[in-house]
């Protein structure tokens with residue numbers, strides 16, 4: 001019996017990575033978009049977020065995003081508002097600012113801004129902290145204009161592959177992908193639906209919900225997303241950034257919150273999962289808080305499920 005217990009304990013430790021869940025700020029924030037950028041000040045982690053501290057507390061109706069910076073992934077400085085929806089003259093100034101994304105290319109920093117739930121704008125700056133200006137005169141994706149943009153074109157995530165081809169993922173309920181031109185601000189071809197094979201059948205809570213995200217490890221493309229709703233972070237893998245992907249398993253189980261939204265980054269050989277939770281006093285589904293966990297892989301490339309252990 002002792003041997004069985006020891007074997008089961010070993011199995012449990014190899015299958016799950018338990019970590020202490022800590023909010024990275026005392027300010028409510030959500031929808032993490034983390035990056036490592038090197039500027040003239042040196043290298044830093046930059047984290048763009050939905051600013052839940054400035055919403056009504058009853059809905060995700062903030063109109064600003066928030067930026068945090070860190071040198072070591074432990075201490076994060078609140079760097080204020082990198083931009084708000086008024087950067088986009090085509091948007092209503094009270095349009096909701098949702099899960100942001102950023103990317104770097106050729107000396108410029110790009111900010112992908114879901115606005116009002118039906119359009120995605122793109123802004124550009126010379127520094128990751130801004131000032132940002134509209135990179136075009138209209139939205140990059142517009143539900144009223146673009147074929148196959150879907151009913152809810154938001155939650156952009158950008159991935160640039162080794163050959164320089166950029167892809168933008170987005171969409172709620174139906175995951176979408178569109179190639180971006182080298183200017184990072186225009187679509188290069190049609191918007192396509194992403195195919196995810198092998199999703200657990202018969203469980204509506206296991207269907208694709210939102211928060212698409214792509215990262216690559218070796219020759220494998222990992223497509224993570226949140227089921228809806230509540231949000232469980234799951235992943236699928238494939239051999240191309242455009243899919244198809246095959247469902248693999250859970251990265252982060254349901255938390256006591258209606259949504260979740262993840263991002264994964266690797267730096268100097270270590271990987272981290274960013275997500276949001278309900279960790280601050282007074283928090284809830286509209287007042288979320290971003291947390292970070294080390295992300296570990298099995299030798300065969302499977303992701304070890306992250307288990308937050310609230311302190």
Ligand code: FUB
Nearest residue numbers: 050060098099211259261
């Ligand atoms: O923050 C508003 C919405 O909640 C985001 O767009 C979704 O990903 C969910 O986290």
